[in-house]
Amino acid sequence: MVVMEKRHYSFGNNLRWYLGRLWQKQPGLVWSALAEILGKTFMVVLGVLLPALLVGALTQRHNGLQYYMLVAVGIAASSAIAGILSTMGNVFSFNWGSNLRSDTSVDLQEIILGVDFAQATDPQIHATYEQASNRGTANTLSGMQAMYLFGVRLLQDVLTLVVLIGTLFALTPLAFVLVVLAATVSYVALRKYRQWYEGGHAKYSAAERKQHYLQRNAYAVENGKDVRMYSMQGWYHTHLQELLHERDKWQRRDSTRYFLANLAGTIAGLARDAACYLYLFAGVVAKTVSVSQFTLLFGVINQFVSLTNALIADLTKVQKASVDLQDVRRLFQLAEDNAKRDQNAVLPAALKPAADGTLPVTVAFKHVSYRYPEASADSLTDISFTLHAGEKLALVGVNGAGKSTITKLMMGLFNPTSGVIEYNGIDARTLTRQQCYDLFAPVFQDTTVLALSVAQNVAPAVTPDLPRVQAAIDQAGLTAKIASLPAGLQTPMTKYYEEDGVEFSGGQAQRLMLARALYKDAPVLVLDEPTAALDPLAENEVYEQYAQFAAGKSSLFISHRLASTRFCARIIFLDNGQIVESGTHAELMAAGNQYAQMFAVQAKYYAEKGDAADGEK
The missing domain is CATH 3.40.50.300 (P-loop containing nucleotide triphosphate hydrolases)
Incomplete structure (x- = not known):
């Protein structure tokens, strides 16, 4: 049996894997993300440059309406192009953004159904699948979903900062140094939070898995008699409360650590803002900085500050998403190892x-x-x-x-x-x-009746061979029972999917399992x-x-x-x-x-x- 290794994948490795799956599974998302990034970057840059251009034009007192009309048309056209790009990318990203997460969730289910039985019953692999499903592909801002959403924002932050860095460094190196120092403090604080999260999220996932087990089993139809006859309600309630308390305790610790990390960045940002604005006001008073330059630098510093904060926050979220992808990667690697083991196997004569x-x-x-x-x-x-x-x-x-x-x-x-x-x-x-x-x-001994039709229970396939199914039913002694059902072989079983699903007795279910074995032949x-x-x-x-x-x-x-x-x-x-x-x-x-x-x-x-x-x- 192939043993699943608990490998650790670096952030760069996870990022390359994610981008590979993105291009393979949802290439359209790449183009929509690119449109969104370019559009929003253009809008941010315009928001910084336009006030300075307008102030410069007004202070230089250009004569003629034609000049101002050209400026207005240029501003409107630029804003429209940026807005269209941003809106198109945003709409497609919103509609398609979860597709890769859904595709990966389906792939994970295929993997866990395809692994060896000994692997499927291995507690470590079972726990890995639970964590991969709950943290890697759940419908939350974690794992695959977070990697896309915050990855797009991160690239937008980087592209915009490249433009602003050139401007800020060229005009005022001191302000650039102050902004970088504050950003470094914020990054270090958030990095420590991420390391703490990486070390503790496995324990949280274990408690979450237990909680899901209790909630799932408390409402399972097959457990209903025992729960009531043996008064198990109190046991379920007590254990669920304990797990919820444990989860809430973790979430409070998580929120506190995240708040403290952000607080460190906020304090560094206040010191940075005070120094930068003092520098600009002093330049205006000394007449070394013009009004238009002041407007431009003020806008650049403000945007640079907000962008560096956003970049650090988005980078932290992407790195956190990478932590959530660890278990997803391990299962994909397990499937790959199994495939390598079997790739050269030939059925002997x-x-x-x-x-x-x-x-x-x-x-x-x-x-x-x-x-x-x-x-x-x-x-x-x-x-x-x-x-x-x-x-x-x-x-x-x-x-x-x-x-x-x-x-x-x-x-x-x-x-x-x-x-x-x-x-x-x-x-x-x-x-x-x-x-x-x-x-x-x-x-x-244990029957596995699926929430499918009778025919699909005998022949677990999308389109069963109905004559063969009927023959197996006849051999198993279920002919009269199936004939009495409303839709015969197409009658749905159990009430999990269909309200009119039928339930078989223990003996009938065993005969159905025999029919399944006879059909396989x-x-x-x-x-x-x-x-x-x-x-x-x-x-x-x-x-x-x-x-x-x-x-x-x-x-x-x-x-x-x-x-x-x-x-x-x-x-x-x-x-x-x-x-x-x-x-x-x-x-x-x-x-x-x-x-x-x-x-x-x-x-x-x-x-x-x-x-x-x-x-x-």
């Missing part, structure tokens, strides 16, 4: 279907052990067995014996800590995860305790039906109850992560060990009409 479409698959475990991340001991120890092509194999044992872990390893959802798993003699580690997944059609059928919620008699009936569907396929039946075992050619009994017994039902009963003891206890529940002995024949 041994795993390609024959001309008639069949693909017999043999799965072999060779001295496989597995330890969950952060665990102190192995969950499975030295597991070796073979599921032969076309064989029905039962894997049984008490809860927690390691049965479900074996299924996840078999299907490529987990990778062994040690040992090898082979498909038709091919080491599973040489295949891509998708190549592994394609070999299996599982039915899990993979070479290996895996039934991982799909009947755990059913009573023993119903379970027995379901397994009899499953046994019919598994004809010709390699099949693994898993349960802590033994209704499945009589339909299987071979049974493996698992205890404490180890294989302790293996053989046919008759052989294990004759041995009289753990399997026989468990079967004897459960046998009475499987026999109908009091015939408890029938299962041992």
Whole structure:
């Protein structure tokens, strides 16, 4: 498994990555941003130059109306051009500015759905995705959104300052030095704030993630009964209050630090303004500065001051946005690392279907052990067995014996800590995860009914093959149920999307999951305790039906109850992560060990009409 490294991306690296995505995904935004930057820069420069030009024209007492008309026309034309550019850029930026954020949010979802199962269940990767979604691509002034909005303002600040710096330095170097010194003080103060934010935002994101979990689960339909029957309202309320208090505490600290950083810049700015204005007034009194020059310098200094403050603030916000993009970048890098791992993988001939479409698959475990991340001991120890092509194999044992872990390893959802798993003699580690997944059609204990149509639940696709869907429905024993629905296969399920969505009972939902597995028609059928919620008699009936569907396929039946075992050619009994017994039902009963003891206890529940002995024949 590729491990996600917690890399740190520099501000420059994040900026280059962002600009690359901007040009790739939304090139129109580049031109609208350029128009907005040029238009607003032009307007600021005009706002500084025009008063000085007008004062100069009036003090020089030019005669003739024509001169003043030319000045007026020039001012109007310049202002109109600048205004049009600025408005066009502003309108397009407002309408399109969130597009890149939305595109990235969709890409993140695609990444997290495409990573290996072991990666998706890794707490570090899960936390990274939560933070990337909440801080990197949320509909707030952070991450992708802030990078664009404040990046455009930052470029506008820089371009305008370049023009004003030349003017200010040429006319009064002293004022230029004072402005730069004040700007440096403000930048240093805000930089310290940004460093503090970078160090503390992970803790805030963790509290925010917990808050979202509580809010999401408090209103989840499936939790409604437990919340009310066990009076969990107080627990939710208390924990949510604690998290909100923690979040408010962080936000108060954040606001205080930001205020202090700005206060330092404000004090430096007051000292700068006092010195600059004193210098200008002294020049006017000494007649070394004309009225038009005073007007120009006064405007330049005022704009320079406001622009340097804006530049520092916008730069801080862009750098803060870069911090918010760290987790976004890590997930994109994880997807890239996974793609590199799989790019040269070729499906071996041994795993390609024959001309008639069949693909017999043999799965072999060779001295496989597995330890969950952060665990102190192995969950499975030295597991070796073979599921032969076309064989029905039962894997049984008490809860927690390691049965479900074996299924996840078999299907490529987990990778062994040690040992090898082979498909038709091919080491599973040489295949891509998708190549592994394609070999299996599982039915899990927990049903996953999506807020889609019945057909799309059987065949999760935009346009399912309806005749194949109906065939799978018929095989799974749901024909009458689907026929009774208002729109048949097109009936929406659950009420999350559609108010008229239907809900299935536990048994019906399990049959729907079976239909999904039958529709996939993979070479290996895996039934991982799909009947755990059913009573023993119903379970027995379901397994009899499953046994019919598994004809010709390699099949693994898993349960802590033994209704499945009589339909299987071979049974493996698992205890404490180890294989302790293996053989046919008759052989294990004759041995009289753990399997026989468990079967004897459960046998009475499987026999109908009091015939408890029938299962041992």
